[in-house]
Amino acid sequence: MVTKMLFGSTYQVFSYEWKRAxxxxxxxxxxxxxxxxxxxxxxxAVQMAVQVNIIKYxxxxxxxxxxxxxEISQKEQExxxxxxxxxxxxxxxxxxxxxVCLVTSDTYFTPSIDYKADHFTERVSKRSxxxxxxxxxxxEGSHGVILFLYSLLFSRTFERACPHVFNGLxxxxxxxxxxxxxxxxxxxxxxxxxxxxxxxxxxYRFPQVGSMLKTPKLPVWLCNISGTYSVLFSTNRLLLSDWxxxxxxxxxxxxxxxxxxxxxxxxxxxxxxxxxxxHREGDGDAEKRFPSVEMAIRTKWEGAAINxxxxxxxx
Numbered sequence: 001m002v003t004k005m006l007f008g009s010t011y012q013v014f015s016y017e018w019k020r021a022x023x024x025x026x027x028x029x030x031x032x033x034x035x036x037x038x039x040x041x042x043x044x045a046v047q048m049a050v051q052v053n054i055i056k057y058x059x060x061x062x063x064x065x066x067x068x069x070x071e072i073s074q075k076e077q078e079x080x081x082x083x084x085x086x087x088x089x090x091x092x093x094x095x096x097x098x099x100v101c102l103v104t105s106d107t108y109f110t111p112s113i114d115y116k117a118d119h120f121t122e123r124v125s126k127r128s129x130x131x132x133x134x135x136x137x138x139x140e141g142s143h144g145v146i147l148f149l150y151s152l153l154f155s156r157t158f159e160r161a162c163p164h165v166f167n168g169l170x171x172x173x174x175x176x177x178x179x180x181x182x183x184x185x186x187x188x189x190x191x192x193x194x195x196x197x198x199x200x201x202x203x204y205r206f207p208q209v210g211s212m213l214k215t216p217k218l219p220v221w222l223c224n225i226s227g228t229y230s231v232l233f234s235t236n237r238l239l240l241s242d243w244x245x246x247x248x249x250x251x252x253x254x255x256x257x258x259x260x261x262x263x264x265x266x267x268x269x270x271x272x273x274x275x276x277x278x279h280r281e282g283d284g285d286a287e288k289r290f291p292s293v294e295m296a297i298r299t300k301w302e303g304a305a306i307n308x309x310x311x312x313x314x315x
Contacts, residue, residue: 017041022144
């Protein structure tokens with residue numbers, strides 16, 4: 001049962017925030033025309049993961065330049081969303097097939113005594129496609145994010161799903177001196193992942209994000225920063241393939257929150273060592289004196305100095 005896999009129980013249902021969440025852009029032809037609007041709740045994680053792939057499509061499939069991201073029409077938004085959703089499902093299905101979930105008026109199973117009905121999941125049907133077909137992707141209305149999440153789960157299947165972000169295989173000592181082998185990331189993906197948590201650092205629980213995700217094929221990252229999801233990206237396709245590009249470069253930051261009205265432009269300097277000097281002079285508690293997004297960037301570029309280019313640092 002999919003709800004048991006998601007929540008650990010068939011008695012729990014999606015919250016109001018999850019049910020109302022769908023994929024919607026900011027107004028066309030604005031600074032954030034490329035960006036999805038998000039609300040509160042767990043659905044933000046899915047929306048920002050899709051956002052990463054929208055940016056990948058616009059910059060590196062459509063080959064749009066930096067200044068063109070604000071000149072996107074509604075039609076281009078719809079095309080970018082459909083392409084991103086289809087690509088995610090296709091990759092999840094390992095290039096063999098994608099499963100698309102649709103809500104219908106029919107009921108496909110009868111809730112039992114050990115299942116709490118949500119009057120939605122019972123009406124979801126599945127269709128599998130052997131091609132990247134975007135015609136049946138309709139995630140713009142009510143329950144849109146849930147439908148896509150179901151589609152993703154069934155495309156990937158529970159047997160092939162992997163919660164770990166480290167490279168390769170790791171052995172875990174279980175009870176009775178039994179070793180359990182954990183499967184991580186086996187190859188570089190097109191988009192990456194960065195993780196920073198002040199609480200985890202304070203309790204010495206450092207996340208083990210491997211180089212496969214820190215250094216993706218394209219310079220676009222989903223960021224989990226203290227439990228809040230955001231996106232970092234560069235418009236320079238060569239950033240991660242030419243080491244000279246990583247001396248001084250620009251990154252763009254979007255956190256999906258209503259308070260962010262424009263894309264934040266960051267300049268990253270990996271050679272000046274200004275941050276290291278300031279860090280040594282301070283009280284040693286870097287996460288209290290530096291924005292968390294900077295600390296997330298330094299998990300990839302250790303010791304980098306970051307210029308916010310006139311914007312008051314936040315996040």
